[in-house]
Amino acid sequence: MTDSSSDTKDIHRADRHFLHPWEDVTAIGETPRTVLTDSEDIYVTDSDGKRMIDGPGGMWCVNVGHGREEIIEACAAQMRRLSYFSPWSMASDVAANLARRLAALAPGDLNNVFFTTGGSTAVDSALRFAFFYNNCLGRPEKKHIISRVNAYHGSTYLTASCSGKMREKAEMDMIEDHIHFLSCPKPKDRPAGQSLEAFRDEKVAELEAMILSVGPEKVAAFIAEPVMASGGVIVQPEGYLAACAEVCARHDVLFIADEVVTSFGRLGHYFASESVFGVQPDMLTTAKGLTSGYQPLGALFISDRLIAEITAATNEGKGFTSGFTYSGHPVACAAAMANLDIFERDGLLEHVRRIAPYFERALRSLSDIPVISDIRVMGLMAGIECELDPANPDEDRDMAFAARVDAACQRHGLLLRPVYNACVMSPPLIITETQIDDMVRILRRGFEEALAA
Ligand SMILES: Cc1ncc(COP(=O)(O)O)c(C=O)c1O
Structure with missing residues (x-):
């Protein structure tokens, strides 16, 4: 019989070498997990x-x-059949079929699926696509991004810079000159006596004022989680997101919905932007529930409109030179397909x-x-x-x-x-x-x- 407490101690000794996310490096392994x-x-x-x-x-x-055995079996079967393909030069049935299936589920014309390794790389790719889009349209100045205090968008240099959990940024270098933060639309913190509607209108006006002060010709995108998750589950006032999207459209600013958390059922729909909040984003990011965590996989959805505009502006031969060795990894895609099957079958x-x-x-x-x-x-x-x-x-x-x-x-x-x-x-x-x-x-x-x- 194994002694679980001595096993646990040994795992803690081994775990001393695992530098966990957000670790206090002066006390590695001191707080056993x-x-x-x-x-x-x-x-x-x-x-x-x-x-x-x-x-x-x-x-x-x-x-x-x-x-869930179905996902486990699907991954094992995929590994036996085709364990890897290069997404640069090759295609595979499982990744292609997943892309088609996701495009059909995503709202509106978000028909172009760019697979990534997780949420951070999906958001990073969205922001980089926004820059690429403006370069293609001959607007190299249009590169500023607007985000919000308490937002979390990931852990790459660019996505961490767009994250608004300020406490966590103090010791880390950030891109600062092109990224702007709006105050957090957290209803609890509104002044006493202010109605939710007035609070919402104030926050939407703050977005518009920010766009105007930076200059609409310089603002590439506004990025927002439909519900701020890692910021503490901040549910924004009704109508806020749709009003923000309207402001963005009016000023030719891309609206990026970061649905890394809110997609795949968390709010009762595959994607929440349109179904819950009535918003049609220009780009949308997802990860997490896409495979229910069985495999690392993220995706960025890009609208047909953006692709068509780039195409119309005579950009032949210009590549979106971004991608990952594991973009559309067949085993991760197999996990996502089996995951979606469960969603459908189990309602x-x-x-x-x-x-x-x-x-x-x-x-x-x-x-x-x-x-x-x-x-x-x-x-x-x-x-x-x-x-x-x-x-x-x-x-x-x-x-x-x-x-x-x-x-x-x-x-x-x-x-x-x-x-x-x-x-x-x-x-x-x-x-x-x-x-x-x-x-x-x-x-x-x-x-x-x-x-x-
Ligand atoms: C809204 C949001 N965007 C992006 C990310 C980053 O995703 P990942 O940790 O998969 O890179 C997270 C992670 O929690 C998130 O909550």
Whole structure:
């Protein structure tokens, strides 16, 4: 019989050599992480055998749940048949068929699918395509990008520079001269007495003022997550996104929807931009739920309109010289195809639309816990913000509290993801009402224990 605690210790010793994302390099390996060894349905199991609900769905990605044999089989079969092809010079049936299938699902004329290795590379490619497009149209000055405080768009140089989680940027170099930030459209932070509509209009006006102050002839794109995920699940006021898209269209600024989190069912639709928010983006990025995290894959959708404009402006022979060894990787594409089959066969989008109100009601039942200052829910994503003393705000103290809630919840069988002072959740979309009840019961207990600590 193996001794799980000595196994865990050995994994921690080995993990000392794994430089994790966002690691404090002065303390590598000093805070031992929970070691996950198994997963099934909406659950993960740690190296001590503790089973927990996967509250964050991996990292907003395990949409169809863990252990889906269909995806595993599809990947294995694809590896046996064709394990790799060069996307530069060759084509493959699985990547071509996935591109066609995705183009049919994407809104409007987003018919051109550029495969990437994940979300960051999808957003990076979108921004680089915006620059390429303007070069092709003879507008080399039109290169500025507008983003928002609290946005997260990735971890390449360009996408990190467009991310607005300012706390995380202090020690890292950023591109600064062409990237501008609007204030965060977080309704909770609006001045007392201001209506949601007035707040929305103010934020939209801020976008237009920014475009005008930089100069519409210089602004290439506005990039926005339909719901700001890693910023703490910030649900923007109704009508905000559509109004922003209208401002962009009026000033010939590309609207890029970063749907790395909000696509593939998180909000009850394959893509949320049009179906939920009534917006037709010029470009759209996705990843995560595209394969439910079984394989790394991202995609950028580019509209026919942009391609047609480049073509009409006599750019023959000019390539969008961007791409990756693993663009359209056949095994990742096979995982995505099997993932989509599950969505269709199990009616997963309908399930999310049906269960989302229950999820919201269940989470709102926690509103009597005094330290909870905001509960934000949309589809199957949620952020619960904690403030120990709203009159004397202290972000570090509140972050430490959210981490304590996470630790207590883990003890009782629920993984959370603390983001600053918010606990965020995006469980696998297959979650049932009973499992939501379990989740919320553990959350309440986690809050109670963290408060008592
Ligand atoms: C909205 C958004 N865009 C982009 C990314 C980056 O994706 P990846 O980590 O796959 O590179 C993320 C990751 O969380 C995200 O939430």
